[in-house]
Amino acid sequence: MSHATTDPFYICGPTASGKSAMALEIAAQLAGEIVNADAFQLYQGLEIVSAAPSPEERAQAPHHLYGVLDPSVAADAGSYLRLVRPVMEAIQARGKTPVVTGGSGLYLKFLTHGPAPLPTGDATLRAELDAIPLEELVARLRALDPVEAERTALQNRRFVSRALEICLLSGQKASDLRDRWQSQTAQLATQLRGCIIQRTRPDLHARIANRTRAMLDGGAIAEVAALTNASANCEKAIGVREIRALLAGEIARATCENLINAATRQYAKRQESWFRREHWLQPVPR
């Protein structure tokens, strides 16, 4: 399989696996420019807590889409797509290779496989659905789209709610819309190139612990304290919620550190599960 020189190269892997460093290596090899594919590194004012590349790293190659969103803005995979595509096109137009680096599986999937033709989430409708008991949401979904209800994890309120949202907003069955999209994306992966960084669990866990310590020692607490206008979404970022509790005096610093470590380990595990299914990614043991 041959690639045009400017075809994007994807660097994936769990958090703290060393994606940023690898991106610099690949960017140097491919005459590339680094593009963020991390949901939280997108935000301004979350650089430390989201482990965005340091100013030193950024000085070594062009970096795009780091710290570009105000924390009050609620992003999603679709809005990310609208943000990245022009950036990548501009890089390619310059004859350079986009080196897309990040750990947000869903965002990357949108980028590599495109968005399904589904309606964008609607805040007002979501607020309404949030007020309804899960059992009733399930009943409504079963009535509107029994096929989708059958496929959905019905204990997962978010999934039920979104399926219902799709039906209500589109006036069509979520299952039909999804089927149509599914059948169109089957071949896309064969044209992609990228790698996934693999590390042993003990190694990864040690790296996470070191990074958390460095974050807390390196300004993360002040960063979160200064974060006054964050969207509900940003408040849920790992590190932010724990440091909020620390600032409120609810937990001790050591507890805060332990909680961040545990949440990060669990997140890393979920990322590994996600990327394991992306067979086109070439494993790179480190």
Add this chain to the structure above:
RNA sequence: GGGUAGAUGCCCGAGUGGCUAAAGGGGGCAGACUGUAAAUCUGCUAGCGAAAGCUUACGUUGGUUCGAAUCCAUCUCUACCCA
């Protein structure tokens, strides 16, 4: 030295004679997941076994009992109180 409370699985913790391989939570492991995704959700978690089942487990040692994490005694350790 005296008194009181306590010691449970990787951790915290419930259990006070059989329904207990031991609730619940955490952690860990595995998984799902196309517009909240660093989110949300699911399963498993003493050992061996496909299973039936067997073995080892509630600080120590001994005892009571058909049967003990649960009752009694002993010792060890921990916390607090009195000297």
